[in-house]
Amino acid sequence: MGPGAAPRVREPMARHGVCLVVGQLEIGGLEKQVYLLATGLDPRLFEVTVVSLSGGGVWAGALTRSGVRVLELNRHGHFDWRRFAALRQVFRELRPDLVYSFNYAGNAYARLAGLLAGVPILITGERDIYMSRFMALLERLLLPFTECVICNAEAIRRDLIDRVGLAGNKVITIPNAVVVPPAFGPEEKEAARRSIGAGVDEVVVGTITRIAAKKNLGMLVRAAGLCRTARAPVRFYIVGGGPDEKSLRDTIRERGLEKCITLLGPKEDAWTLLPGFDLFVLTSHIEGLPNTVMEAMAAGLPCICTDVGGCRELVEDGVTGYLVPPDDEQALLARIMEMAADPEARAAMGRLAREKIATAHSVERLVFRVQEVFLHLLSSARSRARGRRLSANFVEAR
Numbered sequence: 001m002g003p004g005a006a007p008r009v010r011e012p013m014a015r016h017g018v019c020l021v022v023g024q025l026e027i028g029g030l031e032k033q034v035y036l037l038a039t040g041l042d043p044r045l046f047e048v049t050v051v052s053l054s055g056g057g058v059w060a061g062a063l064t065r066s067g068v069r070v071l072e073l074n075r076h077g078h079f080d081w082r083r084f085a086a087l088r089q090v091f092r093e094l095r096p097d098l099v100y101s102f103n104y105a106g107n108a109y110a111r112l113a114g115l116l117a118g119v120p121i122l123i124t125g126e127r128d129i130y131m132s133r134f135m136a137l138l139e140r141l142l143l144p145f146t147e148c149v150i151c152n153a154e155a156i157r158r159d160l161i162d163r164v165g166l167a168g169n170k171v172i173t174i175p176n177a178v179v180v181p182p183a184f185g186p187e188e189k190e191a192a193r194r195s196i197g198a199g200v201d202e203v204v205v206g207t208i209t210r211i212a213a214k215k216n217l218g219m220l221v222r223a224a225g226l227c228r229t230a231r232a233p234v235r236f237y238i239v240g241g242g243p244d245e246k247s248l249r250d251t252i253r254e255r256g257l258e259k260c261i262t263l264l265g266p267k268e269d270a271w272t273l274l275p276g277f278d279l280f281v282l283t284s285h286i287e288g289l290p291n292t293v294m295e296a297m298a299a300g301l302p303c304i305c306t307d308v309g310g311c312r313e314l315v316e317d318g319v320t321g322y323l324v325p326p327d328d329e330q331a332l333l334a335r336i337m338e339m340a341a342d343p344e345a346r347a348a349m350g351r352l353a354r355e356k357i358a359t360a361h362s363v364e365r366l367v368f369r370v371q372e373v374f375l376h377l378l379s380s381a382r383s384r385a386r387g388r389r390l391s392a393n394f395v396e397a398r
Contacts, residue, residue, distance in 0.1 A: 153310025
């Protein structure tokens with residue numbers, strides 16, 4: 001069935017087939033959101049399959065153990081027609097009613113394969129501010145066949161409308177979610193600090209991130225150098241790996257900061273280290289709605305973030321943490337020094353941060369809002385033409 005054919009949707013009492021398409025299932029914030037959604041969708045309403053455009057990954061195992069079907073495609077290169085053909089074949093065999101894909105490469109593959117396979121409803125997700133002119137052109141060309149674009153931050157939605165040129169009546173915001181853990185006590189804090197080697201009297205400033213250029217960790221290194229000059233009892237910890245890890249280690253060594261900054265490498269259970277932090281920092285040049293900041297806030301930590309992307313939608317300046325300009329290590333230093341000297345303020349900000357996440361970013365809220373979109377589009381699949389199923393009233397109500 002081709003793009004122009006009449007859509008076919010299962011009978012009203014049958015479960016709706018849903019395919020969630022993701023580029024890979026390794027450790028990452030996007031991949032965790034896919035897991036939360038796939039395992040949270042009502043199994044009485046939806047039969048969910050996660051399709052990964054790459055093989056392997058820790059989230060593939062977690063999904064399978066949770067009873068979600070996972071299909072993995074082999075990757076042969078950047079522009080991979082064999083993988084595209086395999087995805088089209090998956091859609092033809094599964095005959096899903098709806099395909100929801102995440103991020104640029106997956107979005108292009110999934111919509112084109114979905115059109116050729118006759119999938120009735122195609123939805124995409126955007127989770128960062130990144131599109132080049134070519135990407136924006138392709139997105140505008142595919143938008144008529146797309147029912148809606150779901151962003152995880154209002155900043156991304158505004159970028160897609162104002163800069164990329166997408167129609168506002170097709171772009172909606174549904175923020176990320178995190179699981180709010182039980183509040184940790186002194187024992188958990190002490191154990192986490194022991195595991196990272198933090199001293200009793202040190203103020204621990206930590207971050208969990210991918211070590212890559214857009215994360216701007218040079219800003220953190222420069223702030224750490226200033227802290228050492230000021231002889232502040234502050235120790236920095238970076239959890240994560242990435243393409244620039246060797247370069248970052250070299251920079252730390254060249255500046256003689258090995259005793260100030262510790263690189264802990266990638267950790268599958270990185271969240272278990274959060275009780276050992278006193279402050280969480282994020283120094284990125286570019287962000288969507290950063291999951292690591294949400295997890296830090298859920299753990300009761302105040303956050304100091306660069307004012308980029310959706311960070312200000314999470315961190316209320318002066319209330320749950322602070323926002324600083326990108327590349328302004330002096331501003332970052334000032335906030336670190338201020339909060340390092342005031343444990344009561346840190347605790348108060350951390351409590352408010354945890355409350356905000358528990359209220360506005362629960363998994364239940366994420367799943368409810370996505371299901372609401374799915375059911376709205378499925379209900380109008382027979383009565384409206386492809387690409388015109390998201391009613392204006394529905395968008396305005398959100």
